[in-house]
Amino acid sequence: MNTETTATLDARGLNCPLPILKTKKALNGLESGDTLHLISSDPGSVKDIDAFCTQTGNELLENNTENGDFTFVIRKS
Amino acid sequence: MANAARVLEPAMDRDIFNEWFDERMAQKEAEHVPSMTIIATKGTLDMAYPPFILASTAAALGWDVSVFFTFYGLNLLRKDLDLEISPLGNPAMPMKMPVGPEWLKSINMNIPNIVMANVPGFEKMASGMMKKTMRDKGVATIEELRSLCLEADVKLVACQMTVDLFSMDQGEFIPEIQDWIGAASFLPTAQKADVSLFI
Numbered sequence: 001m002n003t004e005t006t007a008t009l010d011a012r013g014l015n016c017p018l019p020i021l022k023t024k025k026a027l028n029g030l031e032s033g034d035t036l037h038l039i040s041s042d043p044g045s046v047k048d049i050d051a052f053c054t055q056t057g058n059e060l061l062e063n064n065t066e067n068g069d070f071t072f073v074i075r076k077s
Numbered sequence: 078m079a080n081a082a083r084v085l086e087p088a089m090d091r092d093i094f095n096e097w098f099d100e101r102m103a104q105k106e107a108e109h110v111p112s113m114t115i116i117a118t119k120g121t122l123d124m125a126y127p128p129f130i131l132a133s134t135a136a137a138l139g140w141d142v143s144v145f146f147t148f149y150g151l152n153l154l155r156k157d158l159d160l161e162i163s164p165l166g167n168p169a170m171p172m173k174m175p176v177g178p179e180w181l182k183s184i185n186m187n188i189p190n191i192v193m194a195n196v197p198g199f200e201k202m203a204s205g206m207m208k209k210t211m212r213d214k215g216v217a218t219i220e221e222l223r224s225l226c227l228e229a230d231v232k233l234v235a236c237q238m239t240v241d242l243f244s245m246d247q248g249e250f251i252p253e254i255q256d257w258i259g260a261a262s263f264l265p266t267a268q269k270a271d272v273s274l275f276i
Binding site for chain 2: 015016024056
């Protein structure tokens with residue numbers, strides 16, 4: 001299983017709904033199976049990214065808090 | 078007649094039928110693209126956010142979205158957006174300083190209506206302060222959300238009657254407007270939508 005990060009998106013400083021919109025745009029540029037590493041400073045993105053992945057069928061592989069920022073690893077479906 | 082359902086029973090294997098039915102329903106659900114329609118009727122800075130945030134987010138979730146702009150909502154489709162917010166008659170709106178130390182920024186200034194109504198340029202100032210707060214907090218501008226909506230194929234339609242009513246010109250609005258329509262054209266779309274909102 002390829003868990004290497006294909007792309008990184010720094011959405012720090014952006015507020016709802018921008019992290020979701022930027023994530024969607026970043027995923028559009030990737031191939032199926034690619035992984036996106038996302039960093040966000042918006043606390044609302046923790047639940048929103050989870051809901052986004054559930055709805056769109058993309059897989060949320062990781063979900064962590066690092067130094068007050070929130071990091072996610074998403075695999076494109 | 079009361080036994081009509083029973084008569085069918087021997088001819089149909091219930092288990093096979095139920096299995097087929099469940100499979101077909103699951104398939105239909107998986108194929109279904111959710112859709113949302115929004116009627117945007119307000120043209121102030123604060124009320125510009127809900128339709129554009131919901132439309133762009135729904136589009137990001139893969140939904141089909143169309144927004145019908147009518148009455149003051151049409152203001153949100155102007156080529157040059159200059160949206161304002163009025164604290165007058167808007168008691169829920171917080172009046173906070175966008176600059177200065179945190180203790181100062183957290184104070185909700187209680188400004189009497191008579192001051193808000195009589196000081197020239199008060200709305201301009203309040204709008205400027207609100208925009209600065211939004212920028213500092215990383216909240217998107219309406220221009221940005223609108224272009225993200227267009228990029229994500231959100232269908233923006235506008236009310237023809239409003240343009241006639243307020244003697245506006247279609248040329249004042251962005252060319253990306255897909256159609257100029259009336260209620261009778263919009264309602265059939267709303268009828269089929271999973272989510273329909275009036276804002």
